[in-house]
Amino acid sequence: MLFISPTEELAMERGEQKGIQQGIQREQQLIIRLLNRRVGEIESSLIDTIRTLTIDQLESLGEALLDFSTVTDLEQWLQNKPES
Template sequence: MKESVIYQDIVQKEAFKLISRLLKRRFGDIDGSLVEQVRDLSAEQLENLGEALLDFSEVADLVAWLERQEQA
């Protein structure tokens, strides 16, 4: 079950919803292009972002983190 595409899609969508709420609470409304970049992350990347978010102090930290993900 964990290997199915449907399961992974559900996990990714739920992780995105949680990370979106955390980002909104931390920074308020953020640019739509950033939201779309976050939406496109895999479930594993979203989990990593959730941990990294604890260290972010400004939206620029999120931008830098997303740029590092694109380079990897």
């Protein structure tokens, strides 16, 4: 049986958390790029709001943005976003 010290376990947990955070940031960046292509350059305040979304909300936004044609569609979605 392999022994993992508490320090090693903590390091693995931190690495896992860092990986999860990096994945979320990549998804945020992808959604923002897709929105910019779909509806034009979006304001920094909307970008800040997108960065507060949960992973489930980001996935929902990724699907919903396919139906957007204006920034107003994004704003309405953010106002009525699904709870997760």
